[in-house]
Amino acid sequence: MFSALVIDDELFAREELIELLEETGLIEVIGEASNAIEGLKKINQLKPDVVFLDIQMPQITGVELLGMLDAETMPHVVFVTAYDQFAIQAFEENAFDYLLKPVDTDRLNKTVQRLVKADQPSPAPYHAITPTQLEHVPCYGHNRIVIVSSKDIEFAYSDVSGVHIQTASQLTTSQLTLKVLEEKTVLIRCHRQYLVNLSAIKEIKLLENGLAEIITVSEHKLPVSRRYLKYLKERLGFH
Incomplete structure (x- = not known):
């Protein structure tokens, strides 16, 4: 069956x-x-x-x-x-x-x-037959379904309650996994639980022990792990 x-x-x-x-x-x-x-x-x-x-x-x-x-x-x-x-x-x-x-x-x-x-x-x-890039990401807001343009996403992160999508104006929840978002949108990995849109990065603060912190254009703070800091710098043109 x-x-x-x-x-x-x-x-x-x-x-x-x-x-x-x-x-x-x-x-x-x-x-x-x-x-x-x-x-x-x-x-x-x-x-x-x-x-x-x-x-x-x-x-x-x-x-x-x-x-x-x-x-x-x-x-x-x-x-x-x-x-x-x-x-x-x-x-x-x-x-x-x-x-x-x-x-x-x-x-x-x-x-x-x-x-x-x-x-x-x-x-x-x-x-x-499937698209290599997703133009839209279906999300859930307060008692509503929201279709978010992938280019408008500042960052995404996961926690025990699911995967969350942050744009400049709203925070929503998606059924997509971080893996799918990483593979099929402009978001790149900066931490095991975080993806970020390079165009949404305002600055990167370098911290102790090889860690860093991203400040987005909307003043949100994202962690950067040692594992992904080098890759992030390379994508931004810093070698």
């Missing part, structure tokens, strides 16, 4: 697919989401074996959502799309599988059999 999450902004399509999946007797649908932001949160919370993901969704597309996941812990992803056969060819070699809308029962059964035959969950080479 495989656990599954269905992400689709169309309620009817989502409900129909859930019904078809449950009829297979091999898929347990443990959650659903109506958009990519909600879907990202549920992927991290529920950790499904497979995600059935609509490609075309408002604000954040399915492909953009894929780029926000950590490749090392990514579940199988089955694209669900209304694209025609020619458009879908781009996905054939870079996804575990895909389904065309409206979903055909026989085609879905073939997808389920592929899951059964898979020795273990191992992500397909999604890098060929």
